[in-house]
Amino acid sequence: xxxxxxxxxxxxxxxxxxxxxxxxxxxxxxxxxxxxxxxxxxxxxxxxxxxxxxxxxxxxxxxxxxxxxxxxxxxxxxxxxxxxxxxxxxxxxxxxxxxxxxxxxxxxxxxxxxxxxxxxxxxxxxxxxxxxxxxxxxxxxxxxxxxxxxxxxxxxxxxxxxxxxxxxxxxxxxxxxxxxxxxxxxxxxxxxxxxxxxxxxxxxxxxxxxxxxxxxxxxxxxxxxxxxxxxxxxxxx
Numbered sequence: 001x002x003x004x005x006x007x008x009x010x011x012x013x014x015x016x017x018x019x020x021x022x023x024x025x026x027x028x029x030x031x032x033x034x035x036x037x038x039x040x041x042x043x044x045x046x047x048x049x050x051x052x053x054x055x056x057x058x059x060x061x062x063x064x065x066x067x068x069x070x071x072x073x074x075x076x077x078x079x080x081x082x083x084x085x086x087x088x089x090x091x092x093x094x095x096x097x098x099x100x101x102x103x104x105x106x107x108x109x110x111x112x113x114x115x116x117x118x119x120x121x122x123x124x125x126x127x128x129x130x131x132x133x134x135x136x137x138x139x140x141x142x143x144x145x146x147x148x149x150x151x152x153x154x155x156x157x158x159x160x161x162x163x164x165x166x167x168x169x170x171x172x173x174x175x176x177x178x179x180x181x182x183x184x185x186x187x188x189x190x191x192x193x194x195x196x197x198x199x200x201x202x203x204x205x206x207x208x209x210x211x212x213x214x215x216x217x218x219x220x221x222x223x224x225x226x227x228x229x230x231x232x233x234x235x236x237x
Contacts, residue, residue, distance in 0.1 A: 133201075
């Protein structure tokens, strides 16, 4: 049995989870605005529907202040619309590719935040020279290959670059930031942190050469932050 919703059909047993995720993903887009990570209608957040081969993503070209839970689009892991009345984000194929090939990922975010894009335009990784970077990223923020929008090329670049890498963020060359997380909120946090450290390291380089952190110290900082910091439970960080 399926429920008819918008332009597609949604499995009945997914309806409750989808409704909750639409609320969450819609609200998280406002965090991109709050932290000045996006302009106009660029950028997007998506979240995987727990227990189903589905994800929820922003519609294409809709103003942030007009986004609602009902306007969020539900897609399958091939990027096909399952439910929703609007066209999905132009980055849907990239998100779908990540979800298909990284089953541990529950959220994906794309931004064109200013300082991170400046590093992406140079094709240069952000070096791990701050303890906050060691905490969140566990390494430098890497650069992925140049790829055009329109198919899953960007998704392939994200997956290939982040495979075996602790960073939840990648700077796609000449483009912008993509981040991943265990859920959509964690991916948004990674996008916020990416821009923050990209700005700080950029300013540091105006003063001279930033001092590297010993790799052993990076490992210890990352382990403490990921496994000890904060309160027990999924929202510890």
